[in-house]
Amino acid sequence: MEPYKKHESIAALMNRSNVDTDQIIPKQFLKKVERSGFGAHLFHDWRFNDDGSDNPDFELNKPVFKGAKILVTGDNFGCGSSREHAPWAIADYGFNTIISTSYADIFYNNCFKNGILPIVVSPKQLDKLMAEINANEGVKFLVDLENKQVTTPAGNGFTFDIDPFRQGNLLSGLDDIGLTLIHVDKITAYEQQHKKTYPWLWA
């Protein structure tokens, strides 16, 4: 996983609530056995017309949002299935930061495994950010994960909360499995005890 670096980037606005994982990456693209290449299908059914051409009415097709790394969007983003293809598609498309008031649990966890920072803001804060993008499409926000800070040109900056462990992993790009295996002796000891307490699970 790439370490998450401080960056200034275009913030794209998609003002929709309850965006579900079937919209993020429709099921016809879940049959691949690799992790790569899902960005081409991100938001497929909204993004493309039936003939495969770009749908000009879809927010993210606006030329001013090209190259955006930050996605600003509505409540309960990523609800629905557990498919990790959703964050794979988001990351592969180029986003590494999402700003919303809330996320579905599994999607939120999946983001951290893929170098994506999901920032939680208050509804009021989200309104301000959306208003700033609407007034100045193509505006760039500065995201500083180390100091848990977002800065915007119109002064709508804010600090955000994040679990320090997850913050550290994003900053270092460390592999979760490697971190867990530091405790392999404790896992083995737990397992030995587990076999005694719940022998029927091992029969």
Added chain:
Amino acid sequence: MKKTMYEKIWDSHLVVEVPGQAPLIYVDRHLMHEVTSPQAFEGLRLSGRPVRNPHSILATMDHCVPTKNRHLPIADPIAKKQIEVMAENCLENGLNLYDMKNPNNGVIHVVVPEHGFVHPGMVVVCGDSHTATHGAFGALAFGIGTSEVEHVMATQTLPQQKSKTMLIQVNGKLSKYSSAKDIALAIVGKIGTAGGNGHVIEYAGDAIKELSMEGRMTLCNMAIEAGARAGLVAPDEKTYAYLQGKEFAPKGANWDLAMAYWQSLPSDEGAVFDTVITLDAADIAPQVSWGTSPEQVVGVNGSVPSPDSFDNEGKRKACESALAYMGLTPNTKMTDIAIDLVFIGSCTNGRIEDFRIAAEVAKGTKVAAGVQAIAVPGSYHVKSQAEAEGLDKIFLDAGWEWRDPGCSMCLAMNGDELTKGQRSASTSNRNFEGRQGKGGRTHLVSPAMAAAAAAAGHFVDIRELA
């Protein structure tokens, strides 16, 4: 301290707590299907890590498998590859796989309980959000992403933040034609798709105790639709009776040991939940969803709402866009909505009890002109049980298709799908835009409601048929 069932399971599965990190919890059972596992196996291979406990895994093929002409090669080359890769991965790692041709094959969340692979008090994961199903047994069961699938295979643990607890108390008695599905939909309608975020739900109350194990599975299955991490029902005599004698259930002296543990699991009297919701089962009419989110649901005797009826701007906007997608106008009576296709099946409603009640309604009817009706058993065992009871004949005589098992039209990955503008009555769990096919319009209902709609060509208040 008085503990909830969730807290008891959590405490007994805590492996290590390191300050500043998410605690590691132990995973007893790991369920697998072909869609969310290949990249996890690839990750293990690349890092040279073995599968720690192959015996903890049970795998099936369900999402991409055809539900007819299964003897022919899979036409979609990418799906075919995914199926082949699953078989190779399971063989290479010594995992128990019920492949497409295996008589035990079916939808993972239908197959696993059939073999008694999940017991009360376990921690169970699967790269699938409907893993919540197994909470019906009093197991903490939840969906995970593919990176986590790899993590569990390598370490048998997961870093997890402790969830909050929510008690959903359903008092009273359901009316004859309301079912577990209607309770599940009514709950999502009441608390919303984000209502359970960050929580594990425990379902309790007389109406829940009354449910069969199949009904409890339907209910817990849709805990995720309310945004919850998992759903739980306390184990009781029905749970034990269901498990006894099953292939992976404890045997002999182990049965008694297990029973002692299982009986210690229910929440202590007076244990405190972070959130409590109460419903009266008698108020729950057969439900029909009208929109593109499972929270957009009404009783079948109701009407399509108008956007103006919502005081929250977000919900008003969501209603407008849902009605545009669904091609519905406000105030249309639900029973006036005509349908093109009926689907009975899925991990929500693909069990024997679901086909029994649907057959009871379908018996002696004919599928309405212009309507296609398909019955897709959740597993080969459900299929053969139904056939032993003559249910297949009832469906076939009524003009239904009787298929082989799979996820099928629940998420339309296998070629079973709606075409643009087609409208379904579906016993599945999600009515998201495009879920059953691009431009397809899904109405979520119970199996009895689906069978009644097939005969009438539109939704019917089944209480009036009785």
